[in-house]
Amino acid sequence: MRTILLRRKIGQRVLGGHPWVFGNEIDRIDDGIVDGDIADVLTHEGEFVGRGYVNTGSAIVVRLLTRDRQEVIDAGFFHRRIETAWRYRQRLGYTENCRVVFGEADDLPQLIVDKFNDYLVVQTLALGIDRWKPAIVEALTALFQPKGIYERNDVPVRELEGLPPLKGFLSAPFDTRIRIREHGLQFHVDLDKGQKTGYFLDQQDNRRAIEPLVEGAEVLGAFCYTGTFELHAAHLGARQVTGLDISAQAVEQARQNAVLNGLEDRCRFLEGNAFDLLKAWTKEERRWDVVMLDPPSFARTRVNVERAVTGYKEINLRGMKLVKPGGFLVTSSCTSVVSPELFLDVVDMAAQDARRRLRQVEYRTQSADHPIVRGLEHTHYLKFLMVQVL
Numbered sequence: 105m106r107t108i109l110l111r112r113k114i115g116q117r118v119l120g121g122h123p124w125v126f127g128n129e130i131d132r133i134d135d136g137i138v139d140g141d142i143a144d145v146l147t148h149e150g151e152f153v154g155r156g157y158v159n160t161g162s163a164i165v166v167r168l169l170t171r172d173r174q175e176v177i178d179a180g181f182f183h184r185r186i187e188t189a190w191r192y193r194q195r196l197g198y199t200e201n202c203r204v205v206f207g208e209a210d211d212l213p214q215l216i217v218d219k220f221n222d223y224l225v226v227q228t229l230a231l232g233i234d235r236w237k238p239a240i241v242e243a244l245t246a247l248f249q250p251k252g253i254y255e256r257n258d259v260p261v262r263e264l265e266g267l268p269p270l271k272g273f274l275s276a277p278f279d280t281r282i283r284i285r286e287h288g289l290q291f292h293v294d295l296d297k298g299q300k301t302g303y304f305l306d307q308q309d310n311r312r313a314i315e316p317l318v319e320g321a322e323v324l325g326a327f328c329y330t331g332t333f334e335l336h337a338a339h340l341g342a343r344q345v346t347g348l349d350i351s352a353q354a355v356e357q358a359r360q361n362a363v364l365n366g367l368e369d370r371c372r373f374l375e376g377n378a379f380d381l382l383k384a385w386t387k388e389e390r391r392w393d394v395v396m397l398d399p400p401s402f403a404r405t406r407v408n409v410e411r412a413v414t415g416y417k418e419i420n421l422r423g424m425k426l427v428k429p430g431g432f433l434v435t436s437s438c439t440s441v442v443s444p445e446l447f448l449d450v451v452d453m454a455a456q457d458a459r460r461r462l463r464q465v466e467y468r469t470q471s472a473d474h475p476i477v478r479g480l481e482h483t484h485y486l487k488f489l490m491v492q493v494l
Contacts, residue, residue, distance in 0.1 A: 106143050108130055108133050108143050108144070108158070108165075109147075110131060110145065118153060119153065120479065123167055124168075125166035133160065141232075142169075143155070143166065145168065153171070154170060155168065157169065159266070167230060168213070169211065178239075179239035182239045182243050185210065185211060185212050186217070186243050187247055188210075190247060200219075201284050201305060203218050203473045204218065207229075209475045213230065214230035217240075219248070222250055226253060229261050229265070231265045231266060231267060234257075255271055255272055255274050258270065271296065280297075287336065287339070291361050291364070307436070307470070307488070309468070310471070311332055311333055314336065314434055316465075317465070318342040318394055320341060320342070320343055321392075322345075324346050325346070326348045326396070326419070328358055329349055329354045331361050333434075334347040334373070334396075338362075342370065346372055346392075348374050349376075350378065351375070355373045358371075392431065395431070396435075397423050399437075401439035402414075413446070416450045420450065421458050423435065424454060424493050427460075432490060433489075434490050435488075436487060440481065444487050448487075451489060460494060463494060464490075464491050469484060
């Protein structure tokens, strides 16, 4: 096994358990190591730190797979790791629709596997894990006997690893337009054209958590995508629900989901820019009992954090102004570069500008099939806040 030697003086992050080794932490890389290879990482004194895959063309040069020197990285390794991840989900009750593998949180860096009833969607987001895709597909086939496996590697992050965007079948072809069930509702999911892997599984528990707020309420949902929060609101007793999204395709699918669940009489979906429409409705003095905001990530890197803060503050300000006194705001952020503390600060700043007081109902994160690992801050990416607006 070829080796990578760390610098003599580095922080305790890698030694303390973090799986990423950056270029500026490395003293020497053995000759003959090819990007994508497995290598051992050693301290400057030669002590074993871990074993992982290498990409010198990436800012993260090594992503560690194991800290057990006796553990061999082969097809059996990936089968065991995926099986362990699946057992964790089963233990917690996530079996029908869930994230089976959540990258570093499951000790499989940059591997994502989502399960939609009998279908699997796979993302291999780094060069080293992409090399093991055949072994990963073999393990998934053996463990799940799925009706189909689809690859959604059409994401910009792969470009940072020198990988091309890809999507397509990793099994025999099948109809990628499927239906799933969640909390007694049905949803159309397009595994080929939908955002991310086709559906936002990470909010599934939060969609049920809104029940105490929406019963008998008039509800507005901005950035509604395919209407999952909005249809849950109607299903949980809302009197009338309006959903808003800039994507005509998403709005049409939301309308189809409403019909699928017999909720089209209480749910309407509009196409438009949320920033513009919320501002216009404020001027018209329109008000709702509950306003829900589920915007996209406004920043993928720390360089763009300031822009993200501006976006989150603006949209929360607009949302608060549309809430009736004593009503509720439900708001989210899905980017890991905005910390929970910063997100809550931004919401507070928006409240000050809106001249409204907030009473926290509940702060939540992503569902537990997307586990948060202490010390890996990027695994705590979803912030979900419910507040009363006074």
